[in-house]
Amino acid sequence: MTHSEFDSFRPPEPARRRRAGGKRGTGRRDVGDGSREMPMVPEPEFTSYYGRPVVKPAPWTEDVAAYLFLGGVAAGSALLGLGGQLTGRPTLRRNARLSALTAVSFGAVALVKDLGRPERFLNMLRTIKLTSPMSVGSWILSAFSVGTAVSAAAEVDRMTGARLPLGPLRNLLQAVEGPAGFEAALFAGPLAAYTAVLLGDTATPTWNAAHEELPFVFVSSAALASAGLAMITTPVQEAGPARKLAVLGVMGDVVAMRVMGHRMDPVVAEPLHQGKAGVMLKWSERLAAAGGLGTLLGGRNRAVAAASGLALLAASALTRFGVFEAGLSSARDPRYTIEPQKNRLAARRAAGITGDSITTAG
Amino acid sequence: MGQLSGPTDPAADARWEDQQPRKGFFTDTSICIGCKACEVACKEWNHNPQDGNLELLESSYDNTGGLGASTWRHVAFVEQGQERITEARESGRALVNLGMPRIGPPPTAASAGPDLANVDTTPPDTADFRWLMSSDVCKHCTHAGCLDVCPTGALFRTEFGTVVVQDDVCNGCGTCVAGCPFGVIERRSDGMVAVAAQREEQHAKHPAVPNVGVAQKCTLCYDRLVNDETPACAKACPTTSIKFGNHDDMVETARERVVSLHQQGLTEARLYGANELDGVGGTGAVFLLLDEPEVYGLPPDPRVPTADLPQMYRRAGMAVAGMVAAAALAFLGGRA
Ligand code: SF4
Ligand code: SF4
Ligand code: SF4
Numbered sequence: 001m002t003h004s005e006f007d008s009f010r011p012p013e014p015a016r017r018r019r020a021g022g023k024r025g026t027g028r029r030d031v032g033d034g035s036r037e038m039p040m041v042p043e044p045e046f047t048s049y050y051g052r053p054v055v056k057p058a059p060w061t062e063d064v065a066a067y068l069f070l071g072g073v074a075a076g077s078a079l080l081g082l083g084g085q086l087t088g089r090p091t092l093r094r095n096a097r098l099s100a101l102t103a104v105s106f107g108a109v110a111l112v113k114d115l116g117r118p119e120r121f122l123n124m125l126r127t128i129k130l131t132s133p134m135s136v137g138s139w140i141l142s143a144f145s146v147g148t149a150v151s152a153a154a155e156v157d158r159m160t161g162a163r164l165p166l167g168p169l170r171n172l173l174q175a176v177e178g179p180a181g182f183e184a185a186l187f188a189g190p191l192a193a194y195t196a197v198l199l200g201d202t203a204t205p206t207w208n209a210a211h212e213e214l215p216f217v218f219v220s221s222a223a224l225a226s227a228g229l230a231m232i233t234t235p236v237q238e239a240g241p242a243r244k245l246a247v248l249g250v251m252g253d254v255v256a257m258r259v260m261g262h263r264m265d266p267v268v269a270e271p272l273h274q275g276k277a278g279v280m281l282k283w284s285e286r287l288a289a290a291g292g293l294g295t296l297l298g299g300r301n302r303a304v305a306a307a308s309g310l311a312l313l314a315a316s317a318l319t320r321f322g323v324f325e326a327g328l329s330s331a332r333d334p335r336y337t338i339e340p341q342k343n344r345l346a347a348r349r350a351a352g353i354t355g356d357s358i359t360t361a362g
Numbered sequence: 363m364g365q366l367s368g369p370t371d372p373a374a375d376a377r378w379e380d381q382q383p384r385k386g387f388f389t390d391t392s393i394c395i396g397c398k399a400c401e402v403a404c405k406e407w408n409h410n411p412q413d414g415n416l417e418l419l420e421s422s423y424d425n426t427g428g429l430g431a432s433t434w435r436h437v438a439f440v441e442q443g444q445e446r447i448t449e450a451r452e453s454g455r456a457l458v459n460l461g462m463p464r465i466g467p468p469p470t471a472a473s474a475g476p477d478l479a480n481v482d483t484t485p486p487d488t489a490d491f492r493w494l495m496s497s498d499v500c501k502h503c504t505h506a507g508c509l510d511v512c513p514t515g516a517l518f519r520t521e522f523g524t525v526v527v528q529d530d531v532c533n534g535c536g537t538c539v540a541g542c543p544f545g546v547i548e549r550r551s552d553g554m555v556a557v558a559a560q561r562e563e564q565h566a567k568h569p570a571v572p573n574v575g576v577a578q579k580c581t582l583c584y585d586r587l588v589n590d591e592t593p594a595c596a597k598a599c600p601t602t603s604i605k606f607g608n609h610d611d612m613v614e615t616a617r618e619r620v621v622s623l624h625q626q627g628l629t630e631a632r633l634y635g636a637n638e639l640d641g642v643g644g645t646g647a648v649f650l651l652l653d654e655p656e657v658y659g660l661p662p663d664p665r666v667p668t669a670d671l672p673q674m675y676r677r678a679g680m681a682v683a684g685m686v687a688a689a690a691l692a693f694l695g696g697r698a
Contacts, residue, residue, distance in 0.1 A: 049438060049659030050421040052428055058540035059549045079686070083693040116534015116549045116575030123514040123533045131366070131668050134537045135513035189682030196681070197674045201667045202540035203507055208667055211674050215681035223688055244692035252684070331540070338656045341663035354460045358640040358664060359655055360633045361457040362620045 046342070048334040055203045057331035063110040065324035068195050069225065069317045070107030071141070072218060074100045075192035076226020076245070078148055082185035083241055085178065092242065093181075094155045095233040099226070100184065101152035104145055104191075111141075133198040140190045147184030151177055192222035199327060205337050206330035207323075209268040213260035214323070220256055221316045224249030228291060228312030231305040243299040246312055250292030253319065254285060265340045268330065277326035284318035287311045365505075367669035369638035372504050376519035384523035385587060386609035386646040387596065388616045389497055391658075392623060392631060394603040396423060396495035400435040403598035407583065408434065411571040422493075428659060429498055431550035434580035435595045438658050440494040447492055450630040450653040457632055458624065496658050497604055499595070500525070500546045500580035501635060502646030503666065508538035508547045508579075510668035516577070523609065524582040524646060534575040543642065543664035547579040582646070609646055616648050628652070634660060641665030 048054070058064075077100035084093030112121045124138040154177035157164045166173060196218040200211025207214070227246035231239050261269055271277055291311035298304030330336040345357060364375025373381045404410065413432040419425045422439035429436045442450070502524045509517040509525050516532035517525060527547075538547050550573055583593035591597075596606035605615060613636050623631035630652045635645030641664050655662050 047654060047656050049428075049440070049657065050419075050424075052659060053545060054656070054659060054661050055543065055545040056430075056539050056548055059536040076685075076689075079689040083689060087693050114536075116536065116577075117532070120514075120531075120533035123516070123531060124535070126531070127513075127515040129513060129515065131510040131671060132513045132537065133671075133674075134511060134535060138513055189685050190678075192685060193678040193681045197671070197678050198537075200674050201511055201671055202537075203543040203545075203664070203667055204540050207540075211667075211670060212677055215674075215678040216684065219681040219685040223685055227692075241689075241692040244695060245689055248688040248692065252688070334656075334659075337661055341661055342656070345663040349460060356637070356639045356641070358635055358637060358642070358645075359457065359651070359662070360637045361454070361460075362617050362624070362633065 046335055046339050048338055052334060053332050054334045054337040055205070055331050057204065057328045058202065059116070060324075060328075061114055062321065062324075063114040065321045066317075067107045067110045067114075068218070068320040068324065070103045070110065071195060072192050072222030072316060072320070073225045073229055073313070074104035074107060074144070074148065075188040076222045076224075076249075077103060077229065078144065078181075078184040078188040078191075079223075080226055080230050080242060080245065081151065082181050084238070085181045087241070089238040089241075092230060092234045092238040094159070096226070096230055097148070097152045097155050097181070099229050099233065100148045104141070104148055108141065108145065133194055133201050137191075137194040137198055140187050140194055144184055144187035144191045147180040147182070147187065150180035151184060154180075189219065192219045199323070202327075203337075204327045204331045205268045205340065206264075206271045207327040209264045209340070210260050210323070213256050213263065216256035217253060217260060217319065217323070220249050220252030221319045222249075224253055224288060224291070224312045225316030228309035228316070231295065231299065231309035231312075236300050236302055236305055239299075239305065243295050243305070246295045246299075246308070247292055250288045250295075250312070250315075253288050253315075257281070257285065257319070265343070267339050267343075268336055271326040271330040271333075271336065272322070275325075275329060277322045277329060280318045280322035280325065284315045284322055287315035287318065291315060366510070366671060367505055367641075367643060367666065369643055370504060371523070372506075372519055372643075373521055373523040378519075378521045380521060382521045382523075384609035384646065385582060385607070386502065386523075386612045386648065387499065387582075387593075388605040388607075388612035388619075388648050388650070389499070390603050390605065390616070390619055390650045391494065391496035392619075392628075392650055392652055393601045394437070394495040394497055395601055396437055396439055396493070397600060398426075398437050399598040399600060400497050400595035400604055401426065401433070401437055403594040404435045404580070405433075407586075407594035408581070409572060410434065410578075429500070429546050429548075429579075431548035431578040434499065434578075436498045438494070438496045438498055440496075440653070440657055442492050442494065442653070444490040446653070447490075447630070450657075451628075453654055454628075454630040454632050458629060492652075494652055494658070496649070496651065497595070497599075498658065498660070499647050500582070501544055501642070502580075502582055503544075504638065504643030504645065505666040505668065506642075507541035507543050507666045507668060508577075510666065510671075511537045511541035513537060520582075520584055520587075522582070522584075522587050524584065524587075525579075526581045526584045527577050527579060529573045529576050529578075532576045534577065536577070538577050541667060543661055543666060545661075547577050550574055550576055550578045612648055616650055619650055623650075641669070 077096045081093050081096035112118050129135040154173050193215045196214035199207040200214050224246050227242040230242035291308045294304055294308030410432045422441050424439040426433055426436050506525045514531055514533055516528045520526055534549050536549050592606050596604045616633050616636055620631050620633055632651055634649040634651050634655055636648045638644035
């Protein structure tokens with residue numbers, strides 16, 4: 001079909017199968033001007049507006065991924081701290097409490113740093129909004145931090161031989177130390193899990209599609225990371241529970257991650273396996289497995305325990321950064337928004353459900 | 363907290379006492395001429411700073427790119443050949459044949475039947491080339507993802523059923539950006555752009571960018587609505603492609619328009635956002651499109667993420683229970 005009298009001067013059109021529903025509406029035309037190379041990547045099989053993203057990625061930097069990791073470490077540590085408190089393991093209790101406070105402090109700083117207006121961070125507590133996981137999470141984080149700070153302060157006071165300038169407050173601190181450990185542990189689970197809801201409750205394709213399993217991935221990751229840290233900081237005699245928690249965490253993490261990958265729409269799951277995120281998540285699984293094995297086989301040896309703990313911490317960090325990155329890249333490519341949506345719409349239509357489409361004939 | 367999905371009256375859900383009729387747009391892309399008057403009017407009225415680098419994007423006449431923190435109206439340009447026109451017409455006809463819902467009773471008897479098979483589909487205008495132009499804007503969703511996930515309450519539902527950011531409350535957490543299924547709202551960066559050397563002086567005079575670090579999007583000209591004025595973009599639109607009014611009337615007008623286009627054989631015409639049963643409970647800004655939504659950069663089946671939030675909280679609760687159980691097991695299950 002000739003459109004213009006000058007068509008004969010064009011270089012020959014590449015023989016290309018045109019599939020119904022193939023890519024159109026993108027401004028890139030096939031009239032090679034000779035100066036461009038033929039694209040080696042096959043044309044995507046979907047329509048988009050000049051290949052531009054449909055949804056916007058969250059404007060979050062790696063600080064937020066770091067917070068996902070640190071929040072998890074803090075949460076698990078608070079649970080270990082309570083366990084140590086209840087079962088008479090003073091070193092584990094002390095180390096876990098201090099770890100929790102350190103991790104949650106750095107995490108909160110990372111979170112505030114990532115705000116567009118850091119000076120307004122207190123607005124996070126301006127209201128309680130159940131529809132906003134960020135709001136719920138801010139309250140969880142605040143509540144967690146109170147118990148964590150109090151119990152860690154008691155530890156610091158003890159370590160310094162009661163030299164903190166507390167005056168009459170010392171008695172009070174010692175009285176509330178135990179309950180504070182409970183309070184922190186009460187909010188530990190929610191702290192580890194809400195970040196999964198935060199990511200799931202977005203239009204970012206890969207995060208949203210992962211919303212059913214992500215909480216399990218994140219709590220497992222939190223458990224293994226905090227257990228890993230305790231194995232580094234605490235002598236093996238007292239770190240027994242940490243070793244068990246590490247093994248349970250690794251099992252949970254590997255299983256939840258696998259289940260998540262399988263239950264997700266294959267297209268939206270792609271970013272979990274590709275590029276930087278793919279590499280990070282692959283190594284995360286390997287390190288988690290290695291750390292878990294090391295814990296099981298040599299966890300009673302201090303050096304092996306520390307090495308395993310390090311591997312577990314790295315595994316958890318890689319899980320968080322990998323999931324974080326996969327989501328952002330799924331938002332940047334319109335394919336991950338458009339294709340699954342078209343497929344689910346077509347599936348509903350095929351099943352006879354035609355009443356809930358945003359596009360209507362009238 | 364109102365309901366999280368399904369048809370509802372958003373302003374009533376937000377418990378407004380002096381509730382106004384829900385306002386909205388009907389953007390009829392079939393008569394848009396791509397003049398970008400709306401883009402300009404919006405920028406001027408809202409003092410929005412320059413967006414981007416003044417570069418040409420090689421996407422027809424669209425050098426704006428898309429909606430963003432400093433672009434609250436965006437005119438899309440799509441060039442299509444005969445093959446694509448035919449396909450658009452077919453996909454539109456398929457929609458009609460599917461018996462996609464019509465909102466309310468059809469206005470004329472002639473439009474009711476799905477007997478478009480016999481309609482003469484000879485298009486009244488160009489057959490082998492067409493230029494789609496569409497002015498995109500925030501949809502002011504019935505269930506707005508951006509608003510639901512905002513932790514500070516900076517985003518709020520107005521008495522007109524629209525969704526607006528309070529610039530002085532937002533702390534730029536960016537949650538809303540990820541929460542919008544249409545990719546509309548964005549956090550404003552400092553907007554400083556590299557400028558051509560010879561225009562340096564001119565650009566140096568640019569005023570400081572307002573609301574840096576804060577989420578920004580169309581307010582449906584809230585400041586004008588409270589004064590009973592038409593939004594700037596609708597007022598500036600020379601072809602009435604952007605119609606503004608009560609949401610119900612807009613949907614009604616849209617329905618009439620699509621029927622009359624179908625009667626002219628333009629089966630590619632379809633509505634976007636007029637169905638309150640869709641994933642966002644219907645949009646405040648309704649569009650008449652001449653092709654599939656993704657051609658214009660719109661999501662084909664958007665769903666407000668918060669619709670699944672109860673489920674997500676349940677799953678998170680189970681995960682928390684699992685984590686606590688694991689910790690308990692670690693301490694109780696005998697000394698390792
Ligand atoms: S289109 Fe996006 S920004 Fe606009 S109201 Fe809906 S969710 Fe919010
Ligand atoms: S960036 Fe502002 S408007 Fe958006 S969710 Fe955060 S506080 Fe709310
Ligand atoms: S309603 Fe006002 S703020 Fe929204 S696009 Fe139109 S002019 Fe801009």
